[in-house]
Amino acid sequence: MAAADTQYDYDLFTIGAGSGGVRASRVAAAHGARVAVAEEHRVGGTCVIRGCVPKKMLVYGAHFAEDLHDAARFGWTVGERRFDWIALRDAVLADVDRLNGLYRQTLENNKVTIFDERATITGPHEITLASGRTVTARIVLVATGARPFVPDCPGAELGITSNEAFHLDAVPERVLIAGGGYIANEFAGIFNALGAKVTIMNRGETILRGYDEALRDRLLQISLLKGIDFRFNASFRGIARSDGGALRVSMTGHDDLEADCVLFATGRLPNSGGLGLEAQGVTLGERGAIPVDRFSRTATDWIYAVGDVTDRVQLTPVAIREGQAFADTVFGDQPSSVDYDCIPSAVFSHPPLASVGMTEGEARNAYGGVKVYQSDFRPMKNVIAGRNERSLYKMVCDGTSGRILGLHMIGPDAPEILQAAAVAVKAGLTKADFDATVALHPTMAEELVLMR
Structure with missing residues (x-):
């Protein structure tokens, strides 16, 4: 310098x-x-x-x-x-x-x-x-x-954000989480697994906007089976504390709900x-x-x-x-800028999901002809455990060249697996390159090279 x-x-x-x-x-x-x-x-x-x-x-x-x-x-x-x-x-x-x-x-x-x-x-x-x-x-x-963004509604000061969630003195018995993004779904999985009754309230009609539709639908299905409730197209009317100490939440389109904790996960x-x-x-x-x-x-x-x-x-x-x-x-006299293409991302929900590149919808809009490959399977651990929870891997490819445009996964350890696969997507590899790679058996990751 x-x-x-x-x-x-x-x-x-x-x-x-x-x-x-x-x-x-x-x-x-x-x-x-x-x-x-x-x-x-x-x-x-x-x-x-x-x-x-x-x-x-x-x-x-x-x-x-x-x-x-x-x-x-x-x-x-x-x-x-x-x-x-x-x-x-x-x-x-x-x-x-x-x-x-x-x-x-x-x-x-x-x-x-x-x-x-x-x-x-x-x-x-x-x-x-x-x-x-x-x-x-x-x-x-x-x-x-x-x-964290906090919605403007009467009684908003009675809620908490993700900042305060790490300092709670106990797991609330009933938690209302406002939002449909990654923070909402991650804390929903945490509190549900730790014994709380969890309700996700979302002003829209989908969760995890921006992720591939197949993954969003699969996480919603699994979350419902785990006992997490969802209230879509709902906005706050107000939050008030009842005589017994609980929080009564009034919202549009749905009946009032009582909770012990309201967590705002409505963006940043x-x-x-x-x-x-x-x-x-x-x-x-x-x-x-x-x-x-x-x-x-x-x-x-x-x-x-x-x-x-x-x-x-x-x-x-x-x-x-x-x-x-x-x-x-x-x-450093080294002019540099960041390449924002093909940034991988993950949601540490239960189970987690991970994604890199275009969703199927984005690829069809950009390329017209695309080919989609999927593997819908029950992980071996879930089979022995008697769990019906299924994983889903999805590969979106250019219909002409076979170049992989997007890779989307939901299942155990999906983010850990995707990190390595994201290198291949970023490098512009094709479905044929994955097909030519010998599977590592028995693993969940082998489904990446076995999709048809």
């Missing part, structure tokens, strides 16, 4: 120490930049502190409910089963503390200055900290992530308010997103933004790649 500009206190000041901000700061410092980071909550961001990492740990804990039940069919004698939510909760929170420490250590090892307070942009190249201290930087990176909004961006010429977009070019630069040439706050693709690995590309471009 160019020599440090001594007219500024720092070469880079990053606001927000989540996945994208930490990666950008660490790499910029490795390129020789003088870097500072401000974080008003905890280093690690949504994913590590109150998102995908602790949630995946809860998913692991919830899976034992079925595993312990099925163990008898595999010859194991299991004593009295008893679940301790506090033990799981505290173990998860302890690991979050560990990860928070590792993220701080990573920054400190790279000589990044950490300010544990809120920061706002108060002038050209000027940042003011909550303590009143003012510093300057040649480049400012906004990586403040997103926050870019966390861009109150940062002083508008005064510096950055006009916020729809939902508060910070508009950027392919190099993550805003309309103001010294302000950049990465991660969920840009509302491009709200996924942790994408934020990390954006942070890496930003640092390489601005401080």
Whole structure:
């Protein structure tokens, strides 16, 4: 990089120490930049502190409910089963503390200055900290992530979001989850497995909009069989606390419902308010997103933004790649941008699903003629356990070339299997390439090369 500009206190000041901000700061410092980071909550961001990492740990804990039940069919004698939510909760929170420490250590090892307070942009190249201290930087990176959206209805303050779900003192007996996306379906699976009566309330008529229809339908069928209720085309009228302490929820199109906990999982909004961006010429977009070019630069040439706050693709690995590309471009003299094509994604529901590339509907719209291959099967473990739950793998191909346009899976370990398969889809391989690969038997993954 160019020599440090001594007219500024720092070469880079990053606001927000989540996945994208930490990666950008660490790499910029490795390129020789003088870097500072401000974080008003905890280093690690949504994913590590109150998102995908602790949630995946809860998913692991919830899976034992079925595993312990099925163990008898595999010859194991299991004593009295008893679940301790506090033990799981505290173990998860302890690991979050560990990860928070590792993220701080990573920054400190790279000589990044950490300010544990809120920061706002108060002038050209000027940042003011909550303590009143003012510093300057040649480049400012906004990586403040997103926050849960809470519907505007009477009594909304009685509900919680995914942020608070990790700190509950007990598993609620009755949980109403508002939303139909991945957060709603993941927490529905967790709480249902841990013994709660779960109802999903969705203002639309489908779950997991954007995923392939076959996977959405299969998860809905399995969720209903597991005892999860669904209320579609329902919007909040209001939430009130009854004399007995329960929450009475009034909604459109359905009867009132009583719950002990209402969890809002209704999407996430870019966390861009109150940062002083508008005064510096950055006009916020729809939902508060910070508009950027392919190099993550805003309309103001010294302000950049990465991660969920840009509302491009709200996924942790994408934020990390954006942070890496930003640092390489601005401080490493290696112009880089992120390729958003064929990004794999997963929903850690019960069972999980995973997807990469186009859905069948998207492929037909784009290519016209497509060929679809499926494998609808009962995993061997479910057969022995006496469970009728079936997995579904679906491959969508260009009807002319055979190139794989999309791969969609629902079943045990689907995200673990898809990660490797996503490489093949990204590389443009064909159905014939999969057919030419010998199956690894007996596995669920072998269905990928056996589909007809």
